[in-house]
Amino acid sequence: MPPTPSVFHAFGQSAALEIPGDGFTADDSRWRLREIHEPALAQWALLDTGHAVDVGAGFGAFALLFALAHPGWQVTCFEPEQSAFETLGRNIAALNLGGQVRAERAAILPGPGDRGLLRRDRKRPGFLSADAQQWQRGTRAEPFPARSAESLPDLAPTLLKLTAPGHERAILDAFGTALPPFVLGECWGAPPASTPVAQGMGRVHMPLAGSSWRLQDATGSAHPAGLDIVVAMYNSAATIVDCVDSLLQDAPPDQHIWVVDDGSTDDSAARLRAAFGDPPGLSLLHKPNGGCASARNWGRMHSRAAHIAFVDADDMVDPGFYAALLELARYSGQGAVQGAFQAFRDSADRGRVWLPIPEADAHVDLPRRPFGATQVFDVPWPEVVIGQPTIWRRVYRRDFLDGHDIWFPEHIRAFDDQIFQIVSGYHAGHVPARADLRYLYRQHPGQDIAQGDERATYSLEMYRLILRRAVAEGWSDFRPVAVSFFHTLEWSHAGLRPDLREGFLRGAAELWVYMLKVWGPDLEPFARNRALPDSFAREVKRVARQLDAFGDSYVFAYLDAPQMHVDMVRADLPA
């Protein structure tokens, strides 16, 4: 019985193709054309002539429709599986494309030799994959004719289409940094390194199978590919060398460290220069003292790479920390990605003491999925908002921060990273994360916010600014911010100097009434009065009574009180 041709549509063309007998291969090709190949080609501007190389061409669903749509192009197909290869040959002949399309029966494999092992899936016999661990159950290995990946660049493809499960990385590696101008396909194996793709001028679209992530080019970004690491440094002579040294261990190739000397009065800058000289990936910027927020913004304003991270000069990272995060950032395209963190303390008598990892239990329930050899998971935005401010263990997309106008407010001299965390967390939606690499956070007794002075007022101002932003930007949910607000109140109040507590609680109460007036009674259950003295609840009642006659309204996001302004609180302190 002659096989029934089946009609395929793609790239503005339709063609009747003979399909192999297993059914799976035809469905699979049809799905791949519709979900991967056609959406990518819809974005790309191809020239009139070129050479397309199709690795894993099957019976020709992509190659033949591509050839019909681009009559000026030559197409070379590689297909190791015998029945698919024979069907491909008949399809080329039937469409009369013999002059344009050439087919060779071969798998493209790393290393020399004209034969190699592939695994054939038992349930889907058309699916041939690398002889790698992930496929070794339920499949059997067979020898196939092969050609070395290293020979592919000799064909000088203008467009490379890959369906080569498990060999994607080896094939792209064979091209080094000189990738073909267009690379299309899907990736089942280890995710290829993103840097050559991000640095290159070409277009790349390679979704990771079973994931919403993809290897993708950075075309369209206003910023050059790379990671800027801004290190805010103020009198950090004792720690800056260790900090920068850790950033240089297994760093991504396109990383640039910007150490911003925020008017240090010690020899931090000299020590940095003495230890590292003036290498190309490290810049030292000087500015008049203006606080940590101003130093971070300064570094951001003086750099321009597509991704950015902020590091404190007394901290360190595990080797490869930011390299790994940069991969997550590029593959996910998310506004922010993160690693784990752990605090340590250097004490004179006991040396370095490690504190427990605070998130060790918090994130265990989030579903994991593989990313290469590691596991990743998504932290939903409410978790980010509620969590302790840890802006330094993340890598951000610069255009994400710029587009949402997320900066460190420079007049806020403590808690400035909390507003950054909450606003970026909300807008990121979710934050892809790895738990196996740590940012190492140094705790020491002199930390600003642990002083218990009037700077606690900054936390109130910060939440007022968030309330206002949430209204102006139409946030869908404010409840996580309310939870964070009470965490912070509780924590700030506990450490606050007794003479400042009354004013602090008055400001907090007024702000809480504003929040309730803006978001309505849904927010009420999130009040955690119990953690605060009774005077808080009384003060809430008093302010609420003053506003009794007023309905709920967004206008309360725009009010303010002197107890939320540190300079007004300070002006009233006895001299």
Next chain:
Amino acid sequence: MVTFSCITTCYNEGPLLRQSLQSMWRQDFRDFELILVMDGADAATRAEAERQNDPRLRLLRQANDGLSSARNRGLAAARGDYVCFLDADDTRPPWALQSLARAIDTSAPDLILAPGILSEETGQLSRFYDQATLEALGRQLASAPGGEGTPHYRRTQALALLAEPQSANKCLRRDLLQRAGLGFPNGHFFEDLYFHALSVAAAERLALCSQPTFTYHRRPGARQITGARDALRFDILAVIRLLLARFAPLPEARDPHCRAALLLSAAKLAAWCESMLSHHHRAVFRDGFAAVMALSDPAVRDLPDDLPPAFDAFAPARSWLQEVLGDPRLAAPPIREVSDAPDPIRFPRLWPKRRA
């Protein structure tokens, strides 16, 4: 000899900044520093700033953090005896600082107010809005020249409070600001109302400069704050709330003329903001203003009836304010003293009440 710190902040003024800076370099009086705070300034504006090569220029740069924050940054860096402000798109006549220095030499006041010139969008030139008020202030100072503690000083302050709350029209002793812990309210526009009123209240000696010291330019369709029609205008509500809270405990709040001047100049600005707002925000804005009044000390929102002729020009602001103060929601619950004692413990009733 007195020294000045002149503070200018810039954002997106571009080439307009050049005129402003050049008007400073052309000052007859030369002993000043010009602190230019680039508050998230765009590239064109930064280029203008960096093109200047006068050694008196001190450039500070920050990510956009608002006008108040930028002015406070400038104040923190200032080193002169007196500070003054100029917007990046406004100019000073060449005699400005010289005239201010002369006013300072005669009386070493805490605060000097000065008249200005208004340049309309059409190019029409006139005296700045508060010329008549300042002339009344001049007559008052001539007849009662004393400062804090003299019989008619509150009247002097009341007239000063009626002057246009604008930053270029004043020059302050820097140590007054430090002593009073005074700065601009971070995070808000319309910061001048707050700063002006509290400067006048803090000043123990006031002077008036007889010469105009600035030109205020209204610009067609410019991206000035004064052209905004959106929720940015709501900042005036926060500023008035902060101002009334800070003003209420001061002795000036107990003087009916000072209190009236403060309320009326606040109401004038609020009414103007309301009139500039897009219509879909107006009702809510009015609610917000009433809420601000509800939150403030009832004594400070008590508007006296009998006012001298200098207040006549504020009649529209007065009727706007009276309309809001007549809001029944303000009259409703008298503010009860809240006891500091903890709530009484209520024991659960263990037995049902016995029936009679």
